[in-house]
Amino acid sequence: MNQLISLLEENSRLTNAQLAVMLDISEEEVAEQIRQYESDGILIGYTAVIDKERLDKEYVEAYIELKVTPKRDHGFDEIAVKVAAYDEVKDVYLMSGGYDLIVVVTGTNFKDIAMFVARRLSTLDSVESTATHFLLKRYKEHGVLLDTAEKDERSV
Numbered sequence: 001m002n003q004l005i006s007l008l009e010e011n012s013r014l015t016n017a018q019l020a021v022m023l024d025i026s027e028e029e030v031a032e033q034i035r036q037y038e039s040d041g042i043l044i045g046y047t048a049v050i051d052k053e054r055l056d057k058e059y060v061e062a063y064i065e066l067k068v069t070p071k072r073d074h075g076f077d078e079i080a081v082k083v084a085a086y087d088e089v090k091d092v093y094l095m096s097g098g099y100d101l102i103v104v105v106t107g108t109n110f111k112d113i114a115m116f117v118a119r120r121l122s123t124l125d126s127v128e129s130t131a132t133h134f135l136l137k138r139y140k141e142h143g144v145l146l147d148t149a150e151k152d153e154r155s156v
Contacts, residue, residue, distance in 0.1 A: 004033055005042070010143070012046040049144045053137075058108045061090070061135040064117060065099035067128040076100055079126040088116050099131065110134060 037043035091104035107113045
């Protein structure tokens with residue numbers, strides 16, 4: 001993988017000047033390479049890693065396995081695009097194994113996600129079955145260890 005891509009993947013907040021020093025090239029070369037990656041569709045977004053457990057709002061995430069019947073001439077793409085269009089859906093992946101698609105869904109509570117699966121996902125024509133797994137705790141995300149140590153409030 002390209003060194004510039006690796007650096008951006010590790011920390012997308014690095015400035016062009018910092019990247020230029022790290023790569024021993026000019027800032028203009030860095031800017032041009034980034035523009036090229038963006039126009040080629042290689043670099044398609046920038047994101048922050050957020051420890052959602054520290055937010056002051058309710059947040060639930062679930063991983064939903066979908067077993068689907070692929071459509072003739074469209075394979076899994078047609079159903080994947082349809083599922084991805086829902087606002088609740090964060091990610092959709094085609095997988096090997098017992099299920100065909102993994103769908104990452106977010107909501108404010110377990111019931112919201114359960115209703116989404118029951119009323120929207122499972123009713124789609126191509127969906128044969130679902131299995132829902134709720135995320136209970138994050139330890140590492142996008143290569144970043146989250147602060148998982150429980151603080152002991154007792155004094156010694």
